[in-house]
Amino acid sequence: MSASQTKGLLVEFASGEELLSAVRRVRRELPSVALEAYSPCALEGMDEALGYRRDAVAGWMLLGAVIGGVGTYALEWYSAVFNYPINVGGRPTASWPAFLPPALEMTVLGAAVFGVLAMLIGNGLPRLNHPLFDVKAFERASADRFFMVARLDAPDIDLQTLRELCRSLSALAVEEVAQ
């Protein structure tokens, strides 16, 4: 791979602790480098190390819950009160306690569907192929190896500086990737 194609460095680690300390160190020494961390299970403290604060899943789920619940209730109310009212011995047509069970179920369903969609879309999935899948070693990212990708996006970073920093980490391997 020629240097002009290189978009970043893929650094491989044997443990989550090493990955975590490497991320912390790169963030400290070269704060403008964009980092990605890959691990076979969620690592505690990684969000803070990478500086992620919030994700939008909860917000979308709330929206889904409101749409599911309020929407179902509104449909019930519209059909039973407005569109097709049935007078049963003078009982009120808007029998709200009986309307609640379907509305409750659809609240949960709405939240779940929106949550799953928010997770997938936020994560850029489905995306069946990815440049990282071309790296042979990356196969183990879903089993027992930990990877950091340091991207060369920032203008003030050159490949040489980044490579030296990455080599000084307790890494198993450092590879150039065209991500």
Add this chain to the structure above:
Amino acid sequence: MSALPGNAAESFLLAPGQTYSSVTKAVSAISLHRRFGRYWLIGLAIALALCSLLLFGVGWLLHQGVGIWGINMPVAWAFAICDYVWWIGIGMGGTFISGALYLARKNWRSSINRYAEAMTVFAVAVSGIFPILHLGRPWFFYWLFPYPDVMNVWPQWRSSLEWDFFAILAYLSVSILYWYVGMIPDLATLRDHAPTLRTARFYGFLALGWRGEARQWRRFESLSLLLAGLAVPLVFSVHSMVALDFSEAAAPGWHSTIFPPFFVAGALFSGFAMVLVLGIPMRRMLGLEDYITGRHLNNLAKVMLAAGLVVAYGYLSEMFSAFYSMDRYELAVTLRRLMGAYAWTFWGTIACNVLSIQLLWFARLRSNDAVLFGIALAVLIGMWLERFMLIVTTLYQDFVPSSWGMYYPTFWDIAFLIGSIGLFLLMFLLFVRILPVVSMFELRKLVSKGEGGTA
């Protein structure tokens, strides 16, 4: 937890010396490399035979109508509703394990939640067949759904049967989503370890391109937590609605406020029993003893015992309120349950659901796989009998003696029951063969917390 002498596995959630790679290798090998031998094929053959019976039965039912079952007036609900309540109740155990135990941060759910969730999805799917077939004209089942139709009629929102439709719809959809999304990281592992390109494509397609990036994990974990939080009220509401099918009716023996919690406890009870019935042979045949250990079975047995005691309290409370009310119809139903034509179903229920589980007080019996399997099977049978007892003893002698009548199951009643077991078995056998039966990424979390090897 005190370990029994000579049974070291008792105190482990994960056998000692497990690492990230050993966990990955052992679990992914089941889907990727394992040759499924005679037992699996025999199971598959039985399941397929029972499924054909079910399929044939459904065809016959569509042709002839629900009259092929033994239902009639006054017993218009019988096997189909028993089967429905039984299966949806079984489903609840899986959701409880993945939802409530996740919220309670119980580590021991990690290696059993995947197959318990699969059990939930299959059981709820099977259960949904019965109310639809019971409709009489099942091809119009979509009338339950509020869609803009040319007839200008709407579903009856005040009917508990309509609530049930929404409950099953939501429960099945959320269970499938929860199960599938929770499997995505493990499907990615299978993709990355697949021996052939074809297998890699299959799992790669299902894994949706999961890479395990920190941001992906972050959203994944948020979603898992929130879905777990939703799953708990969902299962409670779903089974309460099943109970409302009964207690909304003004029939003695059904019209009772204890029904929703009583049904929820019964569902949990049978769900945990099914988790044991599936887990005990599965862990032995697939060699998963290092992951599904004696401690898991022990904990499941304890929860089953606790749920069973709540169910026993339900029986007692129903009996008490009948005598306390001195309502002649309530009393009549209660006495009929104890001594009537179907008294054997009541006493069978008590033997299976109340007496058999008392053995679980003994730690030595809890650690014996054969005993545990037998008790769990007895509980499943008992919970089916309980639904039969609740339904038929209320219906067969109602308020007017002139309309009393007996109910006898026909060949097709039994065919649908065992056929539904076959369908469930078929789905479970295929699941075990194709999909990761234990959640690998959750086991890795246990490894990183040092569970493997700590006594």
